[in-house]
Amino acid sequence: MKPLLQLSDIRKSFGAVRALKGVSFDLQPGEVHALLGENGAGKSTLIKVITGAHSPDEGTLVVGEETLRSLTPSKARELGIACIYQQPALFPDLTVAENIGLRLKKTGAFARVNHAARRKQAEELLKRIGADLSPDAEVRSLSMPEQQLVEIACALGSGAKVVIMDEPTASLTQKEQHLLFAVVRDLRKSGVGVVYISHRLEEIFALADRVTVLRDGESVGTNRVDDLDEAAMIKLMVGREVAQLYPPAEGEAGDVVLSLKNLCCAAGGVKGVDLEVRAGEIVGMAGLVGAGRTELARVLFGITPADSGEIRLNGKPLTLSSPREAISHGIAYVPEDRRRHGVILEMPIAHNITMAVHPVLFPGTWLRFKAETELAKDFIRDLGIKAYGPDAPGGSLSGGNQQKVSVSRWLATKPKLLILDEPTQGVDVGAKSEIHKIIRGLAKDGLAVLMISSDLPEVLGMSDRIAVMRGGTVTAVLPGGSDAHEVMAAALGHGGKEVA
């Protein structure tokens, strides 16, 4: 069969940085081709070459019948290439139908809009992908996965033959993932080629036909997924064996650090949470998106204060009404979205790390840059942050290293309780296992760790105990080493029939 897309020997440099050093890639009709690689391996650059955002320095692209040196975004669209990004790019104030209509049809400024036809078209497309959405809903009111479905509907409606999906499941619940997978399989059946990017290996095994691994801007091989196992795939990605994905638990849990009794927060949708976290223990927090896990963390960090119930830290009852108060009591929170709120990208690493400890590091007086730099250097060394120095801006680091900076900021406060929200989201496999090692090391040193994660293998592999949340409350606390089935069953609130 003639490939939908064939890239040969694509090279692209940005200044001195050679992002792509001769990558070849092809996509057959009716296949899901996974693109795998650590952050910085060149995946996003390659995607941008395919969507026309970047022109390659060398190499050729064959799209269908046409051979090209480079594409432009509009040319790519014309040739049937569509990309669904992690963060959907929709107009929040317009309805679903208006968004789809705008994307699919270029009209003159004074052409009359046929609202009925638009609505009908949207309805059909949504139905085709099995999305239970009203075409009249404002996009603002939709959840992230629902917005992704709208994006997919747009891609489908534009008659795309090549659909690129960039980490589409990053913020989806298990159930939504299954829905998405069904849509992808449908696309495949209808002859569309899907380029699928994800850090989650299990998704690639579940979905992809072939996988191309990128490393340092080069393709290190294209294989049939059936021919590889997890270890082989990781080895291809990192170029070395990742000895153990999850570091083993060590030591005994100590005294109760955090204890919650019937904690409620109506504004945050937290409804009567009972939970204990002990020193030296990692409590993994599983549940679907929307189960109230992040909301609970926000209550514990004083962002949305609790209405009723009890929070005790080391036995002492607390009221937490601002992050500053929480910090002063020894609570640290590494938020979910590090790119937005975890690390200030414009600021040097050193400034980022000392941000929450100004009063301690510089009591009452001016900043001492030497102390700041020393502290930053300590963390750069201890956590293995890859950066050219404490002055490097946060934005110059890869995702995994940004996350380490975010964690450093909170370790600098010498907390008693560390709350991590999706600590390895969007982080490549190598950095992920480093972060896991860091978390385990912290617990070993006596820190109480509460780790929220939607990455089920991570929860299972890392936790000493697993708390499962559903509908704003903790529905089950399971021992570490429980199997995925039990956890998912508790998260879904029934016998776990939906677990694939």
Next chain:
Amino acid sequence: MNGKYSREISVAAALGLLLVALALFAPNFYELQPLLSRTTSQMPALVAAIGITLVIITRQIDISIGAQFSLCGVVAGLVAAAGMPLGVAVLAAVGAGAFLGAFNGLLVAWLGLPSIVVTLATMVTWNELLRLWQQGRFMNLPAGFQWFGLSQAAGQGVVIGVAVALLLAAAWSMKNLAAGRRVYATGTDAEAARLAGIDPKWTTFGVFVLMGALAGIAATLNLVQSPQVQPNAGDGLELKVIAAAVVGGVAINGGRGNLWGVLLGLLLLANVNPALTHFKMEPYWERAIQGLVILLAVIADGMKRTKKAA
């Protein structure tokens, strides 16, 4: 042009070019007395520019700065005319400014209103109240007020000294105090700052209060240079200082910029007019040329951003 100080360097180069041209073709620009007078007359704007720089770095704007300046001047003038000592008049001006700043800060920080709307409203309100109250009268000041009761040269020295001391103190604080770091953090990402235990509301409020107080000091430094209070002394000041900040490389969307760039920006814009006089050009060109300089600065920012994005 890359690197951290590229903007400061380009503005300094433009300023240097202008000064060299003046030295070659209009050497009487450098006669001591007029030079000193011109410099002194820019000092109130410099002090106000310190305030606006902090406000812009916090990702806010204060266009009521000119109205605050006028109002503080009138308050100080009334206190002085009532026979109070100089120190009391200065305190009254600073206090009035801080109060006006607190009013803006309250609305912006705690009610979350956009600062451009709040300060547009307060600008018009203060100006109109002032007009109603003073009916445009020029009030005479007591004799001991001008130049702080010193000789003109000594008075000019004090004005320049105060402004430069404030600039140094502010620049040092922005770099070396936790509060300065908080201002940058709040301006870059207020939510991230909040999660790091910084209170963006208090930071924003504090910056507006400081802005008002600096407007009060600026008004006093302006007042001592003339025998009269002009109730419209601050007209157009907001444009001048915001322009100086933008030309000096302060990012209008917050988080970036420093006071040295603003100083250079102010000096560049302030020297357009004297340069025109010395080159015997129509003074009507002043606004046009200032506008052109601002446009160039904004275009440079835009090109830098586009290049980064590509």
